[in-house]
Amino acid sequence: MQQMISIKALAHAYNQDKKINFDDWQVSKGEQWLLLGNSGSGKSTLLHILTGILSPSTGQVEINETEIYQLKPRELDRFRALHIGIVFQRPHLIKSLTIQENLLMAQSFAGLPENRNRIQEVLESLAISASSHQYPSTLSQGQLQRASIARAVINKPALLIADEPTSSLDDQNAGTVLRLLKEQTELNQSTLVIATHDQRIKEAFTHTYTL
Amino acid sequence: MSPLQISWKSLKSKPLSSGLNILLIAFGTGILTILLLASRQIGDKLTQNSKDIDLVVGAKGSPLQLILSSIYYMDNPTGNIPLEDAQRLSRSPFVKRAVPLAMGDNYKGFRIIGTDSNYIALYQLKNASGQFWKKDFEVSIGASVAEQQQLKIGDTFLGAHGLTENTHVHDHHAYKVTGILQKQGNVTDNLILTNIASVWKMHEEPQHDHADENEHEHAEEEPAGNREITSLLIQYRSPMSVVMFPRMVNSATQLQAASPAMESTRLFSLIGVGIDTLQWFAFLIMLIAAVSVFVNLYNSLKERQYDLAIMRTLGASRIKLFRIVIEEGLLLTLTGTIAGILLGHIAVELIGSGQESSQARLSGLVFLKEEIYLFAAGLAIGIFAAIIPAWQAYRADIAAILAKN
Structure with a gap:
């Protein structure tokens, strides 16, 4: 099976005294993984490395069979836009843009033509199509989280990464977000990695990588 | 996006x-x-209005006022000058062209200027309709005057004393429009031009008027006597005149010579x-x-x-x-x-x-x-x-x- 993530001999030094080493890790295409670890264990650091926004001190990182830190900065930006979708703990949509414009922006940054049908399709699959012309400040927390998932999957990324997506949610909402992430992953035939210290969702995954 | x-x-x-x-x-x-x-x-x-005018000669006073009144028609004249003196200066070898100006009246704020054919040549005036004045009390009006006052060829109007509106009306003589000038884009658009004799006669006592005044020809054909005009616009004959002529006017006569270029520069510096x-x-x-x-x-x-x-x-x-x-x-x-x-x-x-x-x-x-x-x-x-x-x-x-x- 084709590999989506492969890290080898990976380490990141925050400074001279603090360095973190990561075990080698291979994730196959279409798998769903949980990245577990306590606060300060290096989850976010690993996610930043996987998404190409933090260069590791040593080691090799391959995403979708591309050694991403061998890419030039502009190529890495484009690679990220086309192959990786990220969902953050807080939705953090751009406040000055409507939901639809937030999604159009994601298409534009990937260098893709504007595709409003695709936006409508994604928003409908997440049950927020009625809010497409609303600004983030007018939406509920649940709607915002759905919109942030929509933004992450709009370009059909091969790898969907979520950083603590359920930590600040109650059980019901955490369950919904988790369901939506899994649904979208399957819909787009993507690979899912969720970084969390939230023990509530541990049972929903068969693959875990612990830090 | x-x-x-x-x-x-x-x-x-x-x-x-x-x-x-x-x-x-x-x-x-x-x-x-x-x-x-x-x-x-x-x-x-x-620049446009003072183009081709090298010097203005008028009564002693503020040179800037003389320029403003005689070229831009924006201030009161410094006074009058004897016609005889003006004619003598006009004949000077330093002078290529001398244009006499006689002012004192207006029609609804538009100044009535007594002058001669040299003024037409100086500003290269052309008629849009009608012809230039020939007899006393005939006038050629600027394009803006015609437009704003709705005047046309053959219309008559009464001038008023002074240079601003709402002053005493000279009701013993009416001016007749014989020509409307083409738009020039300069000060002449706002002027009413006639011969100098009309301006003089307008200010004479009515009983002194001749019954057949319309038969009179231009003022310059009459003897100067005690007649006065307001100022004289001068074009030099040669560059040497620039040095000699103003000095001669200021020192040898009771008149004042003012240079438009110099006064405009002074005005701009102020x-x-x-x-x-x-x-x-x-x-x-x-x-x-x-x-x-x-x-x-x-x-x-x-x-x-x-x-x-x-x-x-x-x-x-x-x-x-x-x-x-x-x-x-x-x-x-x-x-x-x-x-x-x-x-x-x-x-x-x-x-x-x-x-x-x-x-x-x-x-x-x-x-x-x-x-x-x-x-x-x-x-x-x-x-x-x-x-x-x-x-x-x-x-x-x-x-x-x-x-x-």
């Missing part, structure tokens, strides 16, 4: 601070536009102090506007650090973030600059429509190529104000920003 649209949306989401920045820039640009338009139009009018002060004031406002745009963008950047980091995770390159911030600065300053230029033109048009003196009326409908410099200044201020915030956006460590949040 281009970077420009993102920038525009960002500005729209902060209407108060964006509006204040635009207002500041518009205010500074507006003042500069008004100064540019006014000084250029005044300068052009001064006005120039005010213009300079206003210009510095406008520059100061522009500087404040630039600082204000910088502070706005800098603070906004601090608030939007996470937004920009999110954009990077969505694949926006560093250069795209740089563009978004720079374009925000440019949008602010260019909107302000365009608004300022438009406001400047509207203000000049309003000032022009409220001006009493039709000779120097300003127009806001004139666009100068120098206004492109105001656009350039707007661009420069936008880039200057946005460059540091844009560089910070470019250099932002997104991993650190995301970790902090």
Whole structure:
């Protein structure tokens, strides 16, 4: 099976005294993984490395069979836009843009033509199509989280990464977000990695990588 | 969704601070536009009206007043001069052409000028309809006079004493319109021209009038006697006259010679102090506007650090973030600059429509190529104000920003 993530001999030094080493890790295409670890264990650091926004001190990182830190900065930006979708703990949509414009922006940054049908399709699959012309400040927390998932999957990324997506949610909402992430992953035939210290969702995954 | 649209949306989401920045820039640009338009139009009018006139000879007094009254028809004359003296000067070998002027009356604020055919030659006047005056009390009227007073060939009107409206009307003689001049774009558009004899006769006692006055020919054909005129416009015969003639007039006669070029320069240097002060004031406002745009963008950047980091995770390159911030600065300053230029033109048009003196009326409908410099200044201020915030956006460590949040 084709590999989506492969890290080898990976380490990141925050400074001279603090360095973190990561075990080698291979994730196959279409798998769903949980990245577990306590606060300060290096989850976010690993996610930043996987998404190409933090260069590791040593080691090799391959995403979708591309050694991403061998890419030039502009190529890495484009690679990220086309192959990786990220969902953050807080939705953090751009406040000055409507939901639809937030999604159009994601298409534009990937260098893709504007595709409003695709936006409508994604928003409908997440049950927020009625809010497409609303600004983030007018939406509920649940709607915002759905919109942030929509933004992450709009370009059909091969790898969907979520950083603590359920930590600040109650059980019901955490369950919904988790369901939506899994649904979208399957819909787009993507690979899912969720970084969390939230023990509530541990049972929903068969693959875990612990830090 | 281009970077420009993102920038525009960002500005729209902060209407108060964006509006204040635009207002500041518009205010500074507006003042500069008004100064540019006014000084250029005044300068052009001064040059256009005094073109081909080397010297003005009139009664002693303020030389500037003599120039203003005899070339621009904007002030009262310094007095009258004997016709005999004027004729003697006209025959001087230094003089190529001498144009006598006799003033004293107006029609609804438009000055009635007694002169001769030299005036027609000096300003290269042409008739749009009718013919030039031939007999006493026949007049050729400027294009603006005809337009504003709805006068046509054959119409008659009464002149009033003095140079402004609402004064004593000379009801013993009526002027008759025989010609309407083509639009010249200079002071002659606002004048009523007749022969000098008409002006003299208008001010004589009615009983002294001849019954057959219309049979009279031009004043210059009559003996000078005690007759007086207001001033004499002189064209030199040779460059040597520049040195000799004014000195001769000022020292050897009771008259005064004033150079339009010199007095215009003096007038501009007097006005120039005010213009300079206003210009510095406008520059100061522009500087404040630039600082204000910088502070706005800098603070906004601090608030939007996470937004920009999110954009990077969505694949926006560093250069795209740089563009978004720079374009925000440019949008602010260019909107302000365009608004300022438009406001400047509207203000000049309003000032022009409220001006009493039709000779120097300003127009806001004139666009100068120098206004492109105001656009350039707007661009420069936008880039200057946005460059540091844009560089910070470019250099932002997104991993650190995301970790902090």
